[in-house]
Amino acid sequence: MEFSIAQFDGIIAQIESKIGEIGTKIDSVPSIVDNGVSHWWVTDAMEAVIRWAGTKIVEFGKWLIETVQDLLQGALAPVYMAMCAWDWLEIRETASQVAGNIDPNILKSTAEWQGAAQFAYKSAATAHNAAAKRISDIGKDTAIALGASAAAGLAFYGGVLAVLVKAAVAVTTALGGIASGVFSWAGAMLIAEEAASDPALIVAAVTGLTAVLGAQVGTLLAIKATATDNSIWPYGKWPDAATSTFDNGTRLDGRAEWSIK
Numbered sequence: 001m002e003f004s005i006a007q008f009d010g011i012i013a014q015i016e017s018k019i020g021e022i023g024t025k026i027d028s029v030p031s032i033v034d035n036g037v038s039h040w041w042v043t044d045a046m047e048a049v050i051r052w053a054g055t056k057i058v059e060f061g062k063w064l065i066e067t068v069q070d071l072l073q074g075a076l077a078p079v080y081m082a083m084c085a086w087d088w089l090e091i092r093e094t095a096s097q098v099a100g101n102i103d104p105n106i107l108k109s110t111a112e113w114q115g116a117a118q119f120a121y122k123s124a125a126t127a128h129n130a131a132a133k134r135i136s137d138i139g140k141d142t143a144i145a146l147g148a149s150a151a152a153g154l155a156f157y158g159g160v161l162a163v164l165v166k167a168a169v170a171v172t173t174a175l176g177g178i179a180s181g182v183f184s185w186a187g188a189m190l191i192a193e194e195a196a197s198d199p200a201l202i203v204a205a206v207t208g209l210t211a212v213l214g215a216q217v218g219t220l221l222a223i224k225a226t227a228t229d230n231s232i233w234p235y236g237k238w239p240d241a242a243t244s245t246f247d248n249g250t251r252l253d254g255r256a257e258w259s260i261k
Contacts, residue, residue, distance in 0.1 A: 078153030
């Protein structure tokens with residue numbers, strides 16, 4: 001799944017809207033219950049069921065709202081990951097262009113020069129090309145890992161929204177039954193089932209997200225291993241061009257260390 005900030009923002013907005021909707025319904029439970037049990041045909045047994053169901057709706061709704069609000073604390077992470085992924089792709093683009101520009105196999109200068117300087121320049125260009133490629137590869141791998149994590153976040157919050165939509169329908173149905181005064185044990189069990197299944201769905205979503213992020217941790221460790229491999233960084237820095245050893249610019253007088261073919 002690719003990450004879209006617009007799509008992600010839409011999901012978060014819908015989650016916040018559903019939280020508000022469920023919260024409003026929860027606030028209305030006491031009055032709906034009182035009205036529901038006020039009908040003349042409601043027996044003591046029916047009233048007990050209605051009041052029990054109302055209590056369960058409130059407990060379930062508050063738990064769901066608090067849980068989702070906690071999960072929303074990390075809602076900015078996928079956005080930042082996506083933005084950082086794009087930054088690393090730009091780094092990759094620049095570094096890969098540098099690598100392409102200084103490829104010793106295509107540099108005209110290595111074909112136009114002769115003498116010791118030609119070989120030294122080709123050697124330096126080879127080292128610079130390898131260094132630029134290393135940066136390009138790190139940029140690519142980092143962008144892929146961050147992009148995968150951002151996409152996993154999008155899927156996770158999409159799953160949270162699905163749970164809220166399902167819960168809102170169940171609460172609305174249950175409150176409708178309470179308001180009618182003919183609420184049954186079957187309707188009460190609907191809320192009990194929702195209270196049991198939704199935590200499982202949220203746990204499954206968290207577990208799935210954790211698995212994806214766990215895999216990306218392994219990828220990031222591999223990236224760190226690549227980034228800390230100093231085999232292409234002589235003395236811990238960008239390869240030296242070593243131009244100071246070829247400072248005789250007399251060119252074609254027979255004494256220069258370099259000349260043009």
